[in-house]
Amino acid sequence: MTSRYPQSPTVVLTGAASPRGIGQATANYLAERGWNVGVIDLDDSESKTVAQTIAATYGVKAFGVGADVVDDSAVRAAFDVLESELPQVVALVNLAGVSSPDPYLEVSTEEWDRVIGINLTGVHHVTRRAAQTMARHGVGRIVSLSSVSAQRGGGTYSKAAYSAAKAGVIGLTRAAARELGAFGITVNAIAPGPIDTDIMGGPLTEERKRRMAADGVLDRIGEPRDVAAAVSYLISEDAGFVTGHTLNVDGGLYMH
Numbered sequence: 001m002t003s004r005y006p007q008s009p010t011v012v013l014t015g016a017a018s019p020r021g022i023g024q025a026t027a028n029y030l031a032e033r034g035w036n037v038g039v040i041d042l043d044d045s046e047s048k049t050v051a052q053t054i055a056a057t058y059g060v061k062a063f064g065v066g067a068d069v070v071d072d073s074a075v076r077a078a079f080d081v082l083e084s085e086l087p088q089v090v091a092l093v094n095l096a097g098v099s100s101p102d103p104y105l106e107v108s109t110e111e112w113d114r115v116i117g118i119n120l121t122g123v124h125h126v127t128r129r130a131a132q133t134m135a136r137h138g139v140g141r142i143v144s145l146s147s148v149s150a151q152r153g154g155g156t157y158s159k160a161a162y163s164a165a166k167a168g169v170i171g172l173t174r175a176a177a178r179e180l181g182a183f184g185i186t187v188n189a190i191a192p193g194p195i196d197t198d199i200m201g202g203p204l205t206e207e208r209k210r211r212m213a214a215d216g217v218l219d220r221i222g223e224p225r226d227v228a229a230a231v232s233y234l235i236s237e238d239a240g241f242v243t244g245h246t247l248n249v250d251g252g253l254y255m256h
């Protein structure tokens with residue numbers, strides 16, 4: 001098989017500015033393995049700082065731009081900038097997301113729309129913009145963060161709006177995989193169980209971690225690195241026959 005990957009590929013990650021988040025850990029993990037890195041997060045200067053640190057640490061090219069993934073034109077503008085600053089974009093990782101613990105009987109229309117807007121429509125905006133470039137090059141890898149919450153109907157921290165959005169990510173992943181396969185683009189989702197970040201209402205206490213781990217079959221909750229390693233595989237050239245898949249990184253929380 002002849003390689004379609006350029007010598008020096010770029011991965012764009014949304015939601016990679018949060019210091020203890022999965023996105024920043026994944027950006028570092030991939031840069032360490034030679035990927036150039038584009039960062040899209042809400043705050044422009046935080047996105048740029050993360051990128052500058054990555055470039056200085058790993059000697060790759062990196063650039064950050066601020067954009068709200070809910071805003072399609074802002075996403076397109078940010079992507080244009082990343083493409084002008086960085087080598088060919090081969091991979092996109094959709095990590096930008098928010099939690100939502102509101103009980104179903106109480107969730108407001110505003111909260112519902114906010115969560116669906118960021119966690120599902122935002123994924124669509126960035127995915128389609130990235131796919132347009134990838135289709136032109138005839139190669140691409142797209143990975144989006146779903147959640148075990150989509151599969152089990154919540155049960156970790158977030159509730160219905162989050163579960164619905166993350167289930168939507170799985171549907172979008174499969175539909176996009178079907179349409180984009182002809183262009184050499186694979187589209188996959190990762191469904192993590194609880195990962196030790198600040199998204200579930202702030203830093204997790206040892207007691208909360210212990211309770212969350214008790215539902216799975218391993219004696220711990222996940223670390224950002226567990227997800228980073230899965231992303232690294234799914235965006236590799238060798239994962240080219242895996243598409244439309246949801247990879248559970250959840251310590252056995254959901255087996256089916």
Ligand code: NAD
Nearest residue numbers: 015017018021022042068069095096097147194195197199
């Ligand atoms: P985090 O809060 O540390 O990171 C989320 C990032 O998304 C932040 O950098 C934030 O600024 C960014 N973001 C939020 N809204 C945005 C918007 N509108 N536009 C652009 N960027 C925006 O959370 P995390 O735990 O690292 O989560 C990363 C992804 O993994 C999320 O999609 C989350 O739903 C998913 N996930 C997390 C867990 C977990 O237990 N931590 C489990 C399953 C899935």
